[in-house]
Amino acid sequence: MNLDYDLSIVKGIGNKTQDRLNENGIYTVKDLLFSFPKSYDIYEENPSLLRSEKSTVIKGELDSNPVFIKHRTNSNAIIFYLLCYGNRIKCIYFGGDYLRYKIYKGANIIIYGKYNSFNKEFVVSKLFESNFISRIECNYKLKDIKNYLIEKAIKDIFSNELKIEETLPNELLQKYKLYDIKNYIYLSHIPRNREDVRQVLRRRKYEEFFWYSIRLEYLKSLRAEIIKPKRIFDKEKLKSFIDSLDFKLTKDQLSVISEIEKDIKLDKPMNRLVQGDVGCGKTIISIYAAYILILSGYQAAIMVPTEILANQQFQFAREMLAKRGVIVELLTSSIKDSDKKDILYRLKNNRINLIIGTHALIEENVKFDNLGIAIIDEQHKFGVMQRQKLIDKYKYTDCLYLTATPIPRSLGLTMFGDLDISSIHTMPEGRLNTITKIVNYRAIKGLMKSISKELDKNNQIYVVTPLIDDINSLDVMDVKKAYNLFNEYFPDKKIGIVHGKLHTDEKNRVMNDFYLGKIDILVSTTVIEVGVNVKRATVIVICDANQFGLAQLHQLRGRVGRSIYQSYCILLTNDSENERLLTIESSTDGFKIAEADLKQRGPGDYLGNDQSGYVGLDYADFYEDIKIYECAKKDAYELLDKFKKKELESNIFNDIIRNEVANRNKNN
Ligand code: ADP
Ligand code: MG
DSSP, X not given: OOTTSBGGGXXXXXHHHHHHHHHTTOOBHHHHHTOOOSEEEEEOBOGGGTTTTSOEEXXXXXXXXXXXXXXXXXXXXXXXXXXXXXXXXXXXEESOGGGGGTOOTTOEEEEXXXXXXXXXXXXXXXXXXTTOOOEEEXXXXXXXXXXXXXXXXXXXXXXXXXXXXXXXXXXXXXXXXXXXXXXXXXXXXXXXSHHHHHHHHHHHHHHHHHHHHHHHHHHHXXXXXXXXXXXXXXXXXXXHHHHTSSSOOOHHHHXXXXXXXXXXXXXXXXXXXXXXXXXXXXXXXXXXXHHXXXXXXXXXXXXXXXXXXXXXXXXXXXXXXXXXXXXXXXXXXXXOHHHHHHHHHHHHTTXXXXXXXXXXXXXXXXXXXXXXXXXXXXXXXXXXHHHHHHHTTSTTOEEEEEESSOOOGGGTTTTTSSOEEEEEOOOOTTOOOOEEEXXXXXXXXXXXXXXHHHHHTTOEEEEEOSBSSXXXXXXXXXXXXXXXHHHXXXXXXXXXXXXXXXXXXXXXXXXXXXXXXXXXXXXXXXXXXXXXXXXXXXXXXXXTGGGSOHHHHHHHHTTSOOSSSOOEEEEEESOTTOHHHHHHHHOOOHHHHHHHHHHHTOOOOTTXXXXXXXXXXSSOOTTTTHHHHHHHXXXXXXXXXXXXXXXXOOHHHHHHHHHHHHHHHHHO
């Protein structure tokens, strides 16, 4: 069977199914073979996982009748107690009234789910029939396609003579004893057992990392050959810019800008990361760097992760630079189409010097005349390839990354390789350390008294909750509950709400009102996490703080303490002994916290959460699979080297590299 045939050739795929597969972007036999499941659910009884927060099947007997409760958000929940493996476990199941007839006192049931150690309950997601033994289910995440259809199709395809080209060099398959391509594809769709799942994932992750490394390494080698044009600028103008600031730069800020200046003068493109805690003053550094290139006759772009942040930096940059003849514009997805068209036109024709924006900047239709520097703020919020897309807009671009989430040295900068790093350790003068306190919900009255005093001083309060509305858990704080709580205590204060589900205009309006001091208390989810700057905000209350990761808590704390006023970070929780909270309470040093986070295995924030941003990395995870990555990277170096020396014949290499070159030429 020819892999390029369309799917009508496969037995069991009728017109309707074919249409639906097409809607999912699957057109050919090959497309179908390579549409792997996004994940696998392995349903196996494993009592040892009972308290581990990992999903498992358990069996047991109900020791009382279940209780049906109406949940606040109008969904139903069923609570029952199960006797199993010598334990008595509280189980909770959300929704699904049909269970009513299957569970009753004395019933023996088989359920699947996982334990939530915070709420001390087993959250049930499935009930099995009594003859259940074990099962592996593929999750395809395809719209309107049933699993059995794919299984049937794959079996039919494999019943034919097939020629599938291997996608990894042979020596690597042997080196790691990876499944060959045919086995790999077949067993990816129809794994026989847990070991098959392990093996196909092992190969998939390795393969993703391998090609990722090849691409990155190849791009790097292209960059290394670049000799950029000389940047010539008027130093006096830079000096006058610094002199016009209403503050004095700190020692560390000064040394970082001089490092940047040196990089810009070199003939190879700058590739530098500036890391420094929230509030240490990185914005001015990025604007300074942009200004150097603008003075040299180039354009500059600053990309930030949120619209709010883009707005804020835009205002600041305009205020600083417009009077120096620099044309500054803003580009986000909420800019009106007509305005956007105008901006894109002027950008392409070099009538804009500095553009500040969100992801909107990396869209295909954004073209520069001569982009001299690409600055990526809060770089860990972007995927590697997203960053690369901005950088690749112009061949000679200098790159500057900024981050408040330091990369732990122990991670060895695996991601960046040839990146130079500057660190800012000092805070601007007069800044007081934010006082951090763990407060138990029991002590909320006292807390509200202190907050009241702050509000009397005309200061503002952030309140952050882990959820917008609470659907799946009964006792986690959400935006609504927090709003009600604060409203009860401060009925005459103005309270605003922001969360990710609000329309962007509404979000911006509320944020702006808070910025202007028209709102006293801002209740929100973590949308305020990054970079926002409100000087009179002196308290941040983080509700259910134990639900957040270390890096995130540290970032949130950085919302306050951005001026001369004493600020407070309150970690509100029922879990006062939580290790992460104790770490945050005892340290304000972002570098230390980053190391602690790595040890405590917090969320994989460092390397960019946004995995979807990494082209070709759908399964592999830099944090969890770092060992696989290291092997794949090493192999990629060696093989790419052989390939370049023409010691290696490989069609795949040829194809991939040809693609990369084509892409680059398209962009430049
Ligand atoms: P971050 O490093 O988190 O991006 P910002 O650049 O937003 O920090 O700076 C936080 C605040 O500190 C801003 O209001 C900025 O104007 C101010 N700032 C920056 N550098 C200094 C300095 N050297 N002295 C006083 N204030 C400063
Ligand atoms: Mg910043």
